[in-house]
Amino acid sequence: MQKTFMSSSGAASFALLALSFSTVSPAQVALKRPEAAEGAPKSAYGPTLENSRTPPGTAPAGMVWIPGGEFSMGSEDPTGMVCGGHDTMPDARPVHRVYVDGFWMDETEVTNAQFEAFVKATGYRTIAEIAPTKEEFPTAPPENLVAGSTVFTPTKSPVPLNDHYQWWRYQHGANWRHPEGPGSDFKPSDPVVHIAYADALAYCKWAGKRLPTEAEFEFAARGGLAGEPYAWGAELRPDGKFMANTFQGKFPVRDTGEDGFVGVAPVKSFPANGYGLYDMAGNVWEWCSDWYRPDTFARQIAAAGGPNKAIRNPRGPDAPFDPAEPNEKKRVQKGGSFLCTDQYCTRYMVGTRGKGEETTGSNHVGFRCVKDPQPGGSAAAAPAVPSR
Ligand SMILES: [Ca+2]
Numbered sequence: 585m586q587k588t589f590m591s592s593s594g595a596a597s598f599a600l601l602a603l604s605f606s607t608v609s610p611a612q613v614a615l616k617r618p619e620a621a622e623g624a625p626k627s628a629y630g631p632t633l634e635n636s637r638t639p640p641g642t643a644p645a646g647m648v649w650i651p652g653g654e655f656s657m658g659s660e661d662p663t664g665m666v667c668g669g670h671d672t673m674p675d676a677r678p679v680h681r682v683y684v685d686g687f688w689m690d691e692t693e694v695t696n697a698q699f700e701a702f703v704k705a706t707g708y709r710t711i712a713e714i715a716p717t718k719e720e721f722p723t724a725p726p727e728n729l730v731a732g733s734t735v736f737t738p739t740k741s742p743v744p745l746n747d748h749y750q751w752w753r754y755q756h757g758a759n760w761r762h763p764e765g766p767g768s769d770f771k772p773s774d775p776v777v778h779i780a781y782a783d784a785l786a787y788c789k790w791a792g793k794r795l796p797t798e799a800e801f802e803f804a805a806r807g808g809l810a811g812e813p814y815a816w817g818a819e820l821r822p823d824g825k826f827m828a829n830t831f832q833g834k835f836p837v838r839d840t841g842e843d844g845f846v847g848v849a850p851v852k853s854f855p856a857n858g859y860g861l862y863d864m865a866g867n868v869w870e871w872c873s874d875w876y877r878p879d880t881f882a883r884q885i886a887a888a889g890g891p892n893k894a895i896r897n898p899r900g901p902d903a904p905f906d907p908a909e910p911n912e913k914k915r916v917q918k919g920g921s922f923l924c925t926d927q928y929c930t931r932y933m934v935g936t937r938g939k940g941e942e943t944t945g946s947n948h949v950g951f952r953c954v955k956d957p958q959p960g961g962s963a964a965a966a967p968a969v970p971s972r
């Protein structure tokens with residue numbers, strides 16, 4: 585019932601611990617570092633203890649079974665790692681134990697074709713398609729009260745990376761149908777973008793699904809591995825192979841697209857992880873249902889009585905708070921995007937956390953859905969049906 589793995593950072597698997605020491609090489613002993621070894625540095629990660637991988641019924645179309653179980657959530661400081669980048673990411677610590685129940689998850693990000701089916705069935709209009717009002721933005725000049733969304737724009741020359749407004753512009757007419765603005769058209773197999781939180785929720789409701797919690801997303805992204813920095817293992821590019829759609833070249837001047845894609849990539853362009861999920865890192869950011877706070881993990885651990893007491897099915901704090909922008913209501917986003925690079929942001933790393941203001945989509949923010957198993961076991965009896 586349990587699968588355990590040797591993590592790159594030295595977390596020992598249960599299987600190895602069960603061996604007698606006489607059968608283990610000195611190198612392995614050094615990796616395992618018994619709990620009693622005082623003063624020795626110790627990985628914060630424990631094993632991943634999966635529930636049964638047997639699905640509770642037939643999978644809903646396009647979804648895969650995520651078994652759930654207990655795992656270590658969060659990220660150690662990546663700045664010392666190869667390709668770890670410059671950001672220490674304290675909001676992803678302490679690493680701590682979490683348990684999630686099993687669930688179904690979309691094997692890909694929601695695509696434009698899927699989103700178009702939703703829009704055709706419901707007439708839904710996304711936030712990016714609706715002009716902001718004077719009531720919502722009393723101080724904004726009237727000429728700015730135009731529907732649109734934020735679009736990444738390469739700079740002409742290298743810039744200090746301390747002000748992201750240098751490479752984001754508010755583009756009138758940018759929305760899921762026109763990802764770069766008027767004149768650009770969506771591709772059916774690309775992930776839908778320019779999706780605000782409410783837009784994602786509306787789609788989920790129509791599809792009979794919901795957004796993943798942050799813990800569910802991370803459990804799923806780890807694909808059964810334990811303590812690895814990436815959804816596929818220890819290295820960003822094993823044997824030189826690109827495993828996710830990220831940014832190459834000089835950020836934010838020019839993406840050379842060595843991984844095959846400048847900007848967004850069609851879903852399933854890179855290998856699936858251990859659970860059969862595609863693009864859990866890179867491509868587009870994905871909304872989670874949790875409110876964002878930088879100290880979420882510390883608060884949960886305090887409430888649970890320590891980092892080794894598994895927190896069951898965490899749903900995040902009751903209210904959002906980001907000291908960097910205290911008036912904005914932010915939700916957690918996971919996975920990073922096609923703009924991630926170790927020059928600026930390495931949130932393609934599986935234990936790291938992103939955040940986004942609820943009403944703000946952009947051309948690198950999308951989502952995917954999850955679904956709870958049906959009581960009685962047959963999930964196949966509940967296909968996605970328009971609810972209105
Ligand atoms: Ca790319």
Ligand SMILES: [Cu+2]
Nearest residue numbers: 920924929931
């Ligand atoms: Cu990033």
